[in-house]
Amino acid sequence: MSALIRSMPLLAALLALVLFPQFGSEYYVGLVSRILIVALFALSLDLLIGYTGLVSFGHAAFYGIGGYALAIAFQDASVIPLWQALPLSLAAAAFAALVIGWISIRTSGVYFIMLTLAMAQMFFYFFFESPRYGGDDGIFLFLKPVLMVGSEDILKLDQENNFYYFALSCLVASYLLLLMILRAPFGKVIKAIKANEHRVRALGYSTSGYKLVSFVIAGTLAGLAGFLEGVHSGYINPSYMSWHESGICIAIVVLGGMGTLYGPIVGAFIIILLQNFLPELTEHWQLLFGGIIIAVVLFLPRGATSLYPHLRELIRRPQRGEREPQEAADD
Amino acid sequence: MIDSVLRTVRLNKSFGGLIATNNVTLEFERGQVHAIIGPNGAGKTTLINLLSGDLLPDDGEILFNGRNITNLPPNKISQLGIGRSYQKTNIFAEFSCYENCWVAAQSRLNTSMRFFRSAHQLKAVVERTERALELCGLSSRRDSKASAMSYGEQRQLEIGMMLATEPELLLLDEPLAGMGSEESLQVIELLRRLAADHTLILIEHDMDAVFSIAQRLTVMVNGRILETGSIERIRSSQAVQEAYLGVGEDAV
Numbered sequence: 005m006s007a008l009i010r011s012m013p014l015l016a017a018l019l020a021l022v023l024f025p026q027f028g029s030e031y032y033v034g035l036v037s038r039i040l041i042v043a044l045f046a047l048s049l050d051l052l053i054g055y056t057g058l059v060s061f062g063h064a065a066f067y068g069i070g071g072y073a074l075a076i077a078f079q080d081a082s083v084i085p086l087w088q089a090l091p092l093s094l095a096a097a098a099f100a101a102l103v104i105g106w107i108s109i110r111t112s113g114v115y116f117i118m119l120t121l122a123m124a125q126m127f128f129y130f131f132f133e134s135p136r137y138g139g140d141d142g143i144f145l146f147l148k149p150v151l152m153v154g155s156e157d158i159l160k161l162d163q164e165n166n167f168y169y170f171a172l173s174c175l176v177a178s179y180l181l182l183l184m185i186l187r188a189p190f191g192k193v194i195k196a197i198k199a200n201e202h203r204v205r206a207l208g209y210s211t212s213g214y215k216l217v218s219f220v221i222a223g224t225l226a227g228l229a230g231f232l233e234g235v236h237s238g239y240i241n242p243s244y245m246s247w248h249e250s251g252i253c254i255a256i257v258v259l260g261g262m263g264t265l266y267g268p269i270v271g272a273f274i275i276i277l278l279q280n281f282l283p284e285l286t287e288h289w290q291l292l293f294g295g296i297i298i299a300v301v302l303f304l305p306r307g308a309t310s311l312y313p314h315l316r317e318l319i320r321r322p323q324r325g326e327r328e329p330q331e332a333a334d335d
Numbered sequence: 336m337i338d339s340v341l342r343t344v345r346l347n348k349s350f351g352g353l354i355a356t357n358n359v360t361l362e363f364e365r366g367q368v369h370a371i372i373g374p375n376g377a378g379k380t381t382l383i384n385l386l387s388g389d390l391l392p393d394d395g396e397i398l399f400n401g402r403n404i405t406n407l408p409p410n411k412i413s414q415l416g417i418g419r420s421y422q423k424t425n426i427f428a429e430f431s432c433y434e435n436c437w438v439a440a441q442s443r444l445n446t447s448m449r450f451f452r453s454a455h456q457l458k459a460v461v462e463r464t465e466r467a468l469e470l471c472g473l474s475s476r477r478d479s480k481a482s483a484m485s486y487g488e489q490r491q492l493e494i495g496m497m498l499a500t501e502p503e504l505l506l507l508d509e510p511l512a513g514m515g516s517e518e519s520l521q522v523i524e525l526l527r528r529l530a531a532d533h534t535l536i537l538i539e540h541d542m543d544a545v546f547s548i549a550q551r552l553t554v555m556v557n558g559r560i561l562e563t564g565s566i567e568r569i570r571s572s573q574a575v576q577e578a579y580l581g582v583g584e585d586a587v
């Protein structure tokens with residue numbers, strides 16, 4: 005019962021997102037689609053930063069690989085079957101994450117940050133300097149994937165509303181997948197690794213295996229986000245993988261609230277909407293943007309979503325006689 | 336021929352110029368409480384760290400139930416049945432007391448690479464967690480955040496986590512350090528109960544506690560074993576009195 009009440013805000017937000025295309029114009033549906041993609045990208049990074057304690061500064065590599073796998077395999081195709089393109093993108097991102105992860109998890113702290121950054125930049129320059137894959141211009145995709153059963157098209161992603169619901173389903177499915185994983189034995193171990201890896205090893209766990217699996221899951225979901233972005237924009241170029249993308253993704257996770265699954269989603273809404281609307285106010289919008297980020301970090305060090313429990317507390321406080329027992333560790 | 340659980344053979348470890356473990360050959364008999372005492376800096380904790388795999392020896396051998404475990408990592412050593420508690424509290428500060436023991440108890444699954452069912456449906460792990468909480472006396476504090484508990488309680492939790500891995504041999508690094516006298520008595524009582532069906536290797540400065548629990552003593556000084564044997568033998572040892580108990584002939 006209390007679980008239901010606690011998830012009310014989430015369900016309300018989901019309902020609003022489901023109904024949104026009925027009211028929003030095509031421009032705004034497109035904008036929110038973009039936010040959903042970025043939210044998925046940030047959500048995948050949160051598994052590393054917020055739950056496993058791995059600050060990856062190269063997460064954009066998997067985002068880009070998800071997009072490039074689609075573009076390279078299907079740039080000349082006359083039709084893009086969704087059930088071929090999607091698994092291909094996921095597999096490519098997963099494989100890259102396995103390799104990069106296998107190398108980087110041997111280090112920790114600043115060295116891990118540097119190593120993931122360096123490897124993502126290697127991918128960036130590989131695509132930037134390869135004429136075969138369009139160099140810095142990237143690859144255009146003139147078709148969108150379709151879901152076919154027999155010769156019947158069931159779902160065409162070239163319609164904005166169809167794409168919107170597809171992206172939303174991917175985000176919700178990933179959210180539920182991570183929720184499940186985090187409650188399973190695997191999730192207990194990675195959270196413990198974040199808290200105190202040395203102790204986890206002393207308790208008998210081989211921690212590197214758990215870190216690697218977490219890295220691969222996160223990379224695969226980032227690949228899914230990159231796939232969606234490639235489909236949505238019809239265009240993939242090296243900037244998908246640049247360290248700016250990785251950096252903004254970290255900012256979104258931290259700003260929204262790391263270690264919660266809804267934090268990165270809220271963070272994505274805040275950042276993309278600011279990026280979208282601040283330029284209308286002033287041409288010095290970057291200054292304002294920076295100021296807002298600083299303010300959130302200073303006053304809400306646990307992210308924008310940490311405001312919510314504060315507000316609830318404020319509303320409830322007057323009717324409360326005694327102190328509540330301390331809450332157990334976050335789920 | 337004694338039935339030894341753990342044996343070290345000419346174990347050496349140095350840090351730069353400091354020889355922390357100097358040619359240590361020791362035998363720990365099954366079912367006994369074996370205390371290691373010595374002044375600060377004698378190398379007691381280093382020895383425990385070598386036994387638990389937290390440090391690798393420069394040379395020498397460690398045999399557990401006849402098996403060479405010298406260069407195994409801490410997780411493998413833990414899985415073989417050697418549990419340890421740390422001198423400096425080493426817990427998951429942001430987790431509840433229950434979750435701390437849970438992570439320890441879950442380590443005895445064949446694998447925790449399980450992604451689908453909720454962890455808390457695993458009956459065996461629930462039981463192990465409950466048992467560990469009860470043994471270390473923290474059942475009533477199960478939902479408290481570890482960092483919000485008193486220092487003594489954190490020390491108890493440290494022991495609880497070790498017990499949740501159901502080890503055969505316990506390495507206890509100053510379990511009583513920083514505890515109030517009430518808590519101390521509780522833990523001594525717990526150690527005595529554990530001694531009934533475990534082998535304990537105990538580092539402790541509280542001599543009353545040591546003499547009341549231990550059957551065998553080893554005295555270390557400067558990384559070296561000064562003397563090892565029964566309590567009577569250590570009490571009457573001239574070398575020990577001079578080097579450690581140090582108060583001259585009229586002591587004891």
